[in-house]
Amino acid sequence: MTTSSRIEERTALVAGFRTRLLEVGGSAAPGTGGAPLLLLHGYSDSADTWRRVLALLADRGQRAVAIDLPGFGAADRLRPDEPMLDQYVRIVHAASTALWGDEAPILVGNSMGGAVALRCAQEEPSPAGVVPIGPAGFDHPAWFGVIEQQPLLRWALSDAMPVPSPVLRAATSRIYKQLAYGDPSRARREDTDAFASHFRSARDVRRLLATGRRLKNELVDPFELHRIVCPVLLVWGERDRMVTCRGSRHLLAAIPDARYERLDGVGHCPQLEVPELVCDLLTGFRSALRAGDWDATDVGREPLELAA
Template sequence: MRARIRRERRTYAGYSTRCLVVDGTGPPFLLLHGYTDSADAWRLLLLELARRGRAAVAIDMPSHGHADSVSSDRPGLEQLVDCAAAAADDLGPGTIVVGNSLGGTVALLVAERQGSLGAVVPIGPAAFAHPIWLRFSLQPVSNAIMRITPRILQLPPYLATAFAAKMAPSAIPTYLSHVLRATNHKRLRTLADGLATEAVDPYNLSRITAPVTLVWGTRDRMALNSGAKILLTAIPDARYIPLRGVGHTPQQQAPARVADILCDLRARTHLSVLAPPAPTNPTDRPADPGPLHGTDNP
């Protein structure tokens, strides 16, 4: 039977949003996209999970896709976390939260709040290590400059070109139609101005009690995988899985490999409920996780 993605409208923490859903068994995966993206970023992975009979839900986070916008009276990042945490609560105990880029940041922040998660899987998470050009691009831009600068040179269209170049070809049209729409352009720009300060070292990783599996493409140019050392130092029990030759969006560039990781993780999570924790396997994460930088060889 052909895998099918279902669209639903749901409300989490007061934010109405679009969800892409695949039915299946076991604790579900909650999938959180990156900045300027939407739930559509997960379509290839959703199809992989559906073919394997695994339940998953991808949501449009506030100010993205077809979701409500964040409000101006509170930090935007906090509102993204509120929405994602409410979605995890709705899906129930044991939910595995998976996030890419900004979504990886949000996934970790949700895990800091909630102890009932089955696991958390940040994929190339933001706010650890970024190239200089991206740090400069995300700095707040004054209203005066915004008025005189041609729209195509402003964020997010400026970043859209860089982001789209790293995507699976099938994902590019949907992404660009979303990010270049005038209403989305304005609210994404507003969100970016807040994130430039809110996402600077937002973590308190010692609060996380859920198992952490860190996935990072060795050719990620947006969130440099040198940032893995920071997370692995803070969470010594975390598993680290480098994806050789893969860039910033593994769920699009290597969906089958990501699905393998997630399905193996869910099997581990299920077994941990049935039996006492086994001794840490030293092969889960080597003492030296290998080359952690943005320009390593394939």
């Protein structure tokens, strides 16, 4: 990808899982620019979804790491004898400690990663703040049904004939473009190709769907939001087809001090569709926390307007 020259990519062993980290700002001194950011991807995705945001953060001298969560990307598979979300909470805590010691990070998560960030915020030690972006786990988790009903996916998994890897990747890329973006014309070929690269065979897709069925059951009423005491910046694409932004009402009712940014015209993965805006929101959130002037009175203001 064109952003890779600014990003350090390495493997790491975290809580017993081998995984991959994408890191920027590693040479910055602790406290420079505020708390570090730990970026968590969504279901079926990988740390690659954050490359554009990472490159922008690198330009601003910010410290940030994106991680492949087990079961996805280049990471080991999850253990079958423990709930997925519980494993992810432990992994995120272990990664934070290994990377930054006692310095609390800001957790930023998209979709499933947003649910993981919120679950982590319920535990001790608390992160410096959380930024759930289109988080899963609110209302009925209909996102999985949307995926399973895709005609291209059902065709690719049919036993009528084997589907060549290039055809499967092309179909996966097309589905991702339709579901992840509010405006598919904003999709960049390198981003959709990076997503599709993890699916080389129908076996990969079947394994992913099995993981999704397992996760779906855990995303029914997964939170105890009253336990969250750190600042929360909720970000949601108004055109999110996977996890409707109507779910925001649950979080805002439970955490009155949360701030809500609804992104008009944007879909499920703002980090891909409007990475500059996401970077602005993250650096603004971090600056506010560093200055100690986080203000919940911004809740309820007019949503941001974006060009279609």
